[in-house]
Amino acid sequence: MRRSLLTITFLAFSFAIWAQQACIQGIVLDSLNVPLQGATISVPSLSKGTSAEKDGTFLLCLEPGNYQLEISFVGYKAVQKPVSLAAGDSLVIQATLNEDKTLLAQVTVVGKRELGPPRAGEFRVSSKELANFPAATADISRILATLPGVVASNELSSSYSVRGGNFDENLVYVNDIPVYRPFLVRAGQQEGLGFVNLDMVSGITFSSGGWQSKYGDKLSSVLNVGYKNPVEQAGSVNLGLLGGSAHVEGVSKNDRVNYTAGVRYKNSRYLLNTISVKGQYLPRFADFQSLVSIKLGKQTEAHKQKISILASYAQNRYFTKPESQEVEFGTFGRSFRMVAAFDGKEVLDYDIYQTGVKWSNTWDDKFNLDVIASGVYTAEREYFEVEGAYRLCDVNNNPASDQFKDCVVILGVGSNYHYGRNKLQATLLNTESRFSARWNDLQLTEAGIGARKERIEDVLNEYIFQDSSGYASTTDRVWAENLVDGYHVTAYLQHTVFSRDSIHILNAGVRTAYWTVNGQMLVSPRMQYVFTPTWSRKIAFKAAGGVYQQPPFYREMRNRQGVINRDLKAQVSYHALAGMDYSFRMNGRDFVFFSEAYVKYLDRLVPYDIDNVRLRYFGDNLARGWAYGVDFRVNGEFIPGTESWFSLGLLRTIEDIEGDTLGFIRRPSDQRVTLGIFFQDYLPNDPSVRIYVSALYGSGLPFSAPNNPAYRNFFKGDEYYRVDVGFTKVFSKKNDGKIFGGLKSIWLTAEILNLLGAENTISYTWVKDVFNQQFAVPNSLSARFLNVKLSGRF
Numbered sequence: 001m002r003r004s005l006l007t008i009t010f011l012a013f014s015f016a017i018w019a020q021q022a023c024i025q026g027i028v029l030d031s032l033n034v035p036l037q038g039a040t041i042s043v044p045s046l047s048k049g050t051s052a053e054k055d056g057t058f059l060l061c062l063e064p065g066n067y068q069l070e071i072s073f074v075g076y077k078a079v080q081k082p083v084s085l086a087a088g089d090s091l092v093i094q095a096t097l098n099e100d101k102t103l104l105a106q107v108t109v110v111g112k113r114e115l116g117p118p119r120a121g122e123f124r125v126s127s128k129e130l131a132n133f134p135a136a137t138a139d140i141s142r143i144l145a146t147l148p149g150v151v152a153s154n155e156l157s158s159s160y161s162v163r164g165g166n167f168d169e170n171l172v173y174v175n176d177i178p179v180y181r182p183f184l185v186r187a188g189q190q191e192g193l194g195f196v197n198l199d200m201v202s203g204i205t206f207s208s209g210g211w212q213s214k215y216g217d218k219l220s221s222v223l224n225v226g227y228k229n230p231v232e233q234a235g236s237v238n239l240g241l242l243g244g245s246a247h248v249e250g251v252s253k254n255d256r257v258n259y260t261a262g263v264r265y266k267n268s269r270y271l272l273n274t275i276s277v278k279g280q281y282l283p284r285f286a287d288f289q290s291l292v293s294i295k296l297g298k299q300t301e302a303h304k305q306k307i308s309i310l311a312s313y314a315q316n317r318y319f320t321k322p323e324s325q326e327v328e329f330g331t332f333g334r335s336f337r338m339v340a341a342f343d344g345k346e347v348l349d350y351d352i353y354q355t356g357v358k359w360s361n362t363w364d365d366k367f368n369l370d371v372i373a374s375g376v377y378t379a380e381r382e383y384f385e386v387e388g389a390y391r392l393c394d395v396n397n398n399p400a401s402d403q404f405k406d407c408v409v410i411l412g413v414g415s416n417y418h419y420g421r422n423k424l425q426a427t428l429l430n431t432e433s434r435f436s437a438r439w440n441d442l443q444l445t446e447a448g449i450g451a452r453k454e455r456i457e458d459v460l461n462e463y464i465f466q467d468s469s470g471y472a473s474t475t476d477r478v479w480a481e482n483l484v485d486g487y488h489v490t491a492y493l494q495h496t497v498f499s500r501d502s503i504h505i506l507n508a509g510v511r512t513a514y515w516t517v518n519g520q521m522l523v524s525p526r527m528q529y530v531f532t533p534t535w536s537r538k539i540a541f542k543a544a545g546g547v548y549q550q551p552p553f554y555r556e557m558r559n560r561q562g563v564i565n566r567d568l569k570a571q572v573s574y575h576a577l578a579g580m581d582y583s584f585r586m587n588g589r590d591f592v593f594f595s596e597a598y599v600k601y602l603d604r605l606v607p608y609d610i611d612n613v614r615l616r617y618f619g620d621n622l623a624r625g626w627a628y629g630v631d632f633r634v635n636g637e638f639i640p641g642t643e644s645w646f647s648l649g650l651l652r653t654i655e656d657i658e659g660d661t662l663g664f665i666r667r668p669s670d671q672r673v674t675l676g677i678f679f680q681d682y683l684p685n686d687p688s689v690r691i692y693v694s695a696l697y698g699s700g701l702p703f704s705a706p707n708n709p710a711y712r713n714f715f716k717g718d719e720y721y722r723v724d725v726g727f728t729k730v731f732s733k734k735n736d737g738k739i740f741g742g743l744k745s746i747w748l749t750a751e752i753l754n755l756l757g758a759e760n761t762i763s764y765t766w767v768k769d770v771f772n773q774q775f776a777v778p779n780s781l782s783a784r785f786l787n788v789k790l791s792g793r794f
Contacts, residue, residue: 022085023061025255025299026093027231028052028071035202035226036097039073050301051365055229059299064089071095092255094231119507119528120544120577121209121596123147123633126643130198132680134692134726134751136242136271136782138264139194140204140225145696146676148594148631148647149208150221151669153698153720154762155753155782156188156268157613161669162208163598164627164653165220166608166615168555172196174225175291176434177310177356177374178216183424183456183555184380186614188762188781189272190348192285192316197262199236199247200289202228208631209598210544210577213492213509213526214434214446219550219573219602227291227310228260240749240789243267243285261290271753272320274783279322279342287314303363310356310374318348322386327777328395335395337407338767338777344386344418352378356430370434372450375427382422389415392767392775412769420462426554429453432490444496446509452488456554460562475707480562484554486517494526505530515551517566522549538583542596545576556606559619569621574601579631591636599628607657609704610668612763612779625655625667641687642680649674657712666702666713673699692726705774706766715776717764723755747791757784 028039035056042049043062052058064087072078076097083091125143135142136155144160145152152160158181159167172179172195179195207215207222215222233250247262265286272281289312296305322342330336356374393407432450439445463477494509507528514521526546533539552568559565579596605623608615629652635645651672654664677695682688698720702713732745761778768774 022064022087022089022091023059024069024083024085024091024093025057025059026095027056027229028058028073028095028097029056029202030073030076030097035229036073036076039071039076039095039097042070042072043067044070053304053360053362053365053368055293055360057229059301059304061301069093071097073097090255092231092251119207119210119212119530120542120579121149121211121598122205122207123594125204125206130201130204132690132692132726132728133678134694134724134753136724136753136785136787137194137266137268138198138243138245140196140198140201140223141194142694143678144206144223146645146647146678146694147206147208148596148633148649148674148676149598149629149651150649150676151671151674151698153671153696153701153760154188154613155722156271157191158194159188159191159613162221163629164600164651164667164669166610166669167613168553168615169218169220169550171216171218171222172225173215173223175227175308175310175356176224176358176370176372178430179312179354180352180376180378180428182316182350182352182378182380183426184348184350184382184422186382187612189268189275189281189283189320190318191613192314192318192350193264193266193287195312195314195354196225197245197247197264197287197289199238199245199262200227200249200260200291202226209600210526210528210546210575212507212528213494213511213524213546214448217490217511217513217522217524217548217550217570219548219571229258229293230260231258234794236791236793238789238791241270241787256295258293259290261288263288271782271785274785276327276780277322277325277342279320279324282317282319284317285315287312301365303361305359305361308358308360310354310358312352312354314352314354316348316350316352319345321345322388325388327780329776329778330395333397335397336392336411336775337395338390338392338765338775340388340390342386342388344384346384346386348380348382350378350380352376366438368434368436370432372430372432372434374430377428378424378426380424382420384418384420387415387417389413390767392769412767414767415467417465418462419464421459422462423459424457426456427454442498442500444498445494446496447491447493449489449491451490454484454486454488454554456482456484458482458554458558476560478560478562480558480564482558482562482564484517484557484564484566486515488516488551489514503532503534513549513551513570515570518552518568520551520569522551522570523547524549540581541578542580543578546574548573548575552606555615556617557619558617560616563619565619568606568619569604571605571621572603574603576600586636589637589640591634594633594635595630597628597630599626601626602655605655607655608668610701622659623655623657625653625664627651627653627667638679639681642682644679645677647674647676649676660709660712662710662712668702668713670713671698671701673697688730688732690728690730692728694724695722697721703764703776705776718761718778720760721756721758722760724751724753725755726751742794743792745793747789747793749789749791751787751789753785753787754783759783 028036039052050060069081139158141158141160144150149163205224211222230249235248237246243266245264249260293308325340328337354376359371361369392412394409396403396408430452434448436446460478460480464475490513492511496507511524524547528544531541549570549572551570577598582593602625604621607623608617629650631649633647638644653667653670655667656664675697679693681691700717704712728749760781763779764776
């Protein structure tokens with residue numbers, strides 16, 4: 001009884017003391033809206049403070065009074081905020097810190113965040129640049145395409161490849177939760193909305209090689225997307241000729257719940273009317289996403305916990321009835337024309353449900369435990385039955401002739417009949433625990449263990465019947481029913497060491513994986529190093545290397561006949577890269593020059609061919625290869641107050657397929673030269689009128705003639721080039737005034753997509769003439785298009 005009375009007295013006394021205090025809650029971000037984990041929030045006069053958590057949030061409780069709050073982060077300019085607190089107050093603030101270029105050389109660690117420049121192969125992009133990007137689709141891949149080493153030569157698709165890899169070799173996370181693409185899509189126009197909703201993004205981190213052990217098992221890249229953790233109410237509405245979107249974000253009155261949610265709708269019908277195949281296009285794509293974060297229990301400096309719930313549903317419907325196609329191709333000396341008529345239709349339906357839950361715990365700002373569970377379910381159906389009849393002829397190229405541009409000789413006639421009835425259902429369940437410990441300011445240890453259950457059921461029934469100038473055949477006959485059911489188990493351990501003088505950062509770790517289907521155990525060591533000398537010039541040298549192994553996924557396991565190879569082994573890539581970041585000032589503005597060289601040795605490769613965005617694998621570990629090159633990028637304020645960049649990538653990737661006697665040949669992703677530009681400007685006398693330019697160039701990719709292994713990847717495709725321009729007028733009021741209906745600003749945008757009218761080729765249709773010679777007829781992407789958008793922000 002006496003002990004109980006003492007306990008009650010102590011609790012009452014503690015509550016009374018707590019009630020007399022006031023608390024400050026908030027979030028610390030950098031200029032890219034990326035949370036600054038480990039930022040220091042202090043009151044110098046009291047010698048008291050705390051540090052920001054992984055998501056940038058913090059909690060600091062003080063006695064009532066007037067204070068000068070200082071928020072700082074090594075490498076960034078500190079911010080002072082005066083605060084006035086009364087007993088029981090709960091003040092919410094948001095602080096944005098700008099990078100201090102003069103301190104770039106002074107790299108250290110505070111809390112659990114590794115400071116200094118991005119690691120080798122790493123880039124960061126803010127939500128501000130994402131929102132302003134002119135593109136046919138509001139997809140993150142269009143932004144990535146302007147970064148060095150990234151190839152995305154199809155404006156209708158969200159797929160991209162990195163440094164000689166393919167579309168299936170990229171990891172994508174949203175708030176540490178893995179997300180996935182659909183399986184059956186074979187053409188860019190069939191794709192719906194990419195998973196990432198740009199309205200909800202706070203910033204992205206992209207690694208094109210040499211990433212740490214804590215990230216998963218792919219060969220080419222990691223994209224880590226951070227969704228917003230709002231501290232105030234906001235939202236947006238966007239309407240355009242190609243679709244629309246809306247989102248809301250905010251925080252509850254008791255500051256315990258943060259939320260952001262968005263809906264999107266895409267209808268590319270008008271854009272698809274500009275491609276070479278004419279017909280009736282009825283694409284309809286829509287999705288809904290939400291992220292809700294809830295603080296659990298009492299938030300104290302000793303223990304903080306919260307739960308985040310990510311939910312997404314995507315409904316995708318694609319229907320088309322192709323009618324006709326007329327394509328002229330060849331050289332200046334000899335031109336050909338193919339005219340085709342079609343009968344039939346294509347239908348692709350798929351619904352994807354993705355969800356994830358993340359439970360986060362932090363103790364004393366030193367130890368952190370995240371438990372993540374997520375799941376994906378997709379049901380996809382692909383029906384097509386299309387017959388096409390074509391006529392191929394020689395075209396008169398003589399401008400002085402009365403028959404100029406007329407067909408003068410019929411080279412061949414024929415028909416193709418494409419039939420398919422394909423269905424797929426997939427369920428992927430993931431669970432993972434991640435732990436980190438900051439032992440002191442110089443030592444950081446991270447570890448994790450996870451498991452994934454995958455079940456994929458697939459029914460394939462498709463074939464092609466060709467009748468070309470008297471030669472008839474049935475090709476690509478596939479009939480199969482497949483089931484892949486297995487478990488992946490993964491684990492990682494890594495340690496980061498920071499030198500006391502803040503010049504060196506070394507990260508080393510190992511990742512293991514085991515898959516029950518093929519019984520293969522994988523061990524992948526990795527290492528990163530950053531050296532920032534204290535020179536007068538602000539330079540950071542970076543290097544990374546390691547083993548990256550990709551366990552087979554369903555697409556790699558299935559060969560062209562639809563047969564599953566359950567003994568397929570993991571593909572492996574040995575990364576080695578080194579580079580530097582050089583920060584400088586020009587005309588009083590900040591710039592960064594990035595350069596990096598890399599080499600990757602590839603083993604146990606599964607060869608593949610590309611048809612539009614469909615990868616057709618050989619289904620066996622038949623090849624080895626190399627990928628090497630250099631990447632350059634310069635970014636900064638070319639125009640005061642804006643961020644622009646120019647990127648250049650030089651690449652060579654080759655492979656040697658076992659038993660083909662060809663030796664090393666170009667891989668399907670061997671795009672030797674890529675150039676990406678994103679540029680912003682505004683009228684000097686009226687900054688509310690803004691201009692955004694996106695430009696891409698890629699040298700020709702190799703391609704093959706069908707059923708002719710001796711000429712695999714022998715032919716060179718056309719170059720890809722595209723310029724998209726956006727013109728925006730912003731109507732807004734200052735001092736947080738409203739225009740009308742609660743709107744803070746209205747954005748009226750006109751975009752000229754494919755400004756130069758480039759006829760970019762995405763794939764080739766092969767036809768024969770009367771002499772049984774084959775001709776590659778190019779299939780073009782979208783032509784010039786004017787898009788108009790109206791946006792409101794509140």
